Amino acid sequence: MRKLKLNHTSISFLPILVCIPLAYQILTNLHFGGFELFREFIISAFNPEINNEIIITVVKRLNQTLLIALFSWLISIIFGVIFGILSSNIFYKIFNIPIFFYRIIKFFLTIIRSIHEIIWGLVLMQIYGINFSIGIIAICIPYIAVNSKVFAEQLETIEDESFDAINQIHGPKFSSFLTLIWNRIVNTLKNFGLYRLECAIRSTVMLGLFGIGGIGTSIFLSFQTLNFRELWTYLWSLAILIILSREIIKKIKFKNLNKNISIFLTAVFFTTILLTFSYFLYFIFNSSFVDFYSINSLFKSSSDLVFLDFLKLIIDTIILSLLSTAIAISLPPFVIGIFNNNTSRILIRLLAFLLRLIPPPVLILTLLTFNNPSLSLAALTLGLHNAGITSKLLFTNLDSQDKRNYIAMKSLGTSEKTSWLLGLFSQQAKSYLAYCTYRSDIIIRETAIVGVIGSVGLGWQLQESLSSFAWQEVITVLIAYSSIAIFGELINGKIKTSLT
């Protein structure tokens, strides 16, 4: 008998099999009590509430969201660049600094990156109380670390040959260094940095759901009062904000800036650094601490966590990550492959946009109207939200791909679906899987969000421990979360290296 041989294309589809046990559990957990609500939720999407009062609220809330998102984005990008440089090997090579510092900074960034902004937000809100600054800080902490990782990865692709060539000119080390890294930094800013504004908007909305303010808070309040028409007004206005920000960003060009714009951008860069430092110092020395007087609280508080229960929560979180990743990887190619015609593609794009737009907590609450809380439901929610993101990438790559193989296969009389699979998707599969490994890192961190709402895994425990000010438990849960995320990142890193 021949051995089963897996290739990138088949690996992209195989994880869809997880849908079988998921579907079983979801179907057995089905209840019909909330179907009416769900129907209302869907219908309201086409009939959002529009009146003067709500428009004023929308503008006000969007303003707040944009303010938090913009500041978080700007600070996290600038410090992302700085820490990216400090965590890239080329910096240590050119300035002859011991590699020990490189390892320390990398480790520190890995730790703060491993905890999702929502968790940072929840913890900081418990310590400092609710205010806008907390939103900005909660987003900035992991974002700086994530951005710095991306910048560092790009800087580490600078070839030794380029390094030697510039080093040979024997200019001041800072001049050589800047010349070497400039293009990578500008390109990463263009390709990744600008996109992070959209991410910052989403994160602000998510934090809003937990009370930080902005449109997220309005979305959550509307959901709590089951005012779906109002909810959809907020969601559609958020969609407009995201689309607008994306379109404006597309227009920004970094190349061939004139003198005044260059000076302006440099001034913004240094002013942001200065203001951030000043604010950081002000925040540290002038904040009012709510129920958190000293570091001793961490050790004085009791912990009711039983080892076995805690282990179960960790396993649940890992399973939740794996199931969600499986859905995010395989659902887009599966659905696009089956419904492979122009109308279906438009519908899939629209659905994917909605899945990206609706924050996972709102999505899971909606699904909870007709299903009991379970690991499967949480996995489905997180999987669908991320499938919305992976499908966007897949569509973009497929659109820009060379279609000669696909045309050749069709001309041989091969069916539309087979031609798509072998002539188009198979060429994308490797890079698609490589992106999915990066997405998987994010999914692991996002398990916290659905966990908090959907009573699953460590997220739920964290919420409970935070509410009861059991700081020792909080620390234990955070360490567990961090360890899972770091471990996941290590495995994904290995997979990514083998794929690229």
Next chain:
Amino acid sequence: MKNILLELKDISFVNDKNLILNKINFKINSGDKIALLGKSGSGKTTLISILNGTIKPTKGEVKYFNKKYKELDLNQKQKITTIWQDLRLIEGLSAEQNVNCGLLGKKSFYFAFKNLLNICSFKRAHKYMQLCKIPQSIYSKEINKLSGGEKQRVAIARSLIQESEILLADEPFNNLDPKLITLIKNLLLTHENKNNIKTPSTGLISLHRLDLLDGFNRVLGIKDGEIFFNLDRIKLKKSHLDKIY
């Protein structure tokens, strides 16, 4: 007596257990124009990298102006310039920005910053670009949009703008048409120091084409990491070439 600028004593270089260079000995005197001949893979590029201090030899000693490499100050290091076989231009920068990078050794950090922002003066760069017959229309074009020959000349201009004393060039005539080869060869071999233009007085250039040996005063033949001959160009015979090719 001639002034010795560079000296290699018993140089060997091993990479991944492969002996790339084996007991190389030779000197470069001031005013020398040396042609380095040898088949592909004979060790020419490694030899040039050892001469410019990019790689350290496994054995032996290299003397630069009678000093070890680590004893040189920045001014002395700047006296050596290299044209790399793979050009090593900075992608994403324009042709003129790349040429200006050659000035990094003589200018401050502020200049480097302005160069990257494209807001510094390109007067000097343009002068050397004109010398290398780079058409004005491509001065501000991004480097990856240029043809092979254009990139080659940008790399040469970047090297010349450093106004170094010693030029080390690894197959600098690649991608150039016959007319440009003659022009660039004359530029690299004729020492000039007037009208604010200075070209190197000493050079070691690796090449494959034997019809380009005019203008060199010495020829160095290398095969399998060993020097087979080191003689005046006029003494070069076919038998010498047969040994290395």
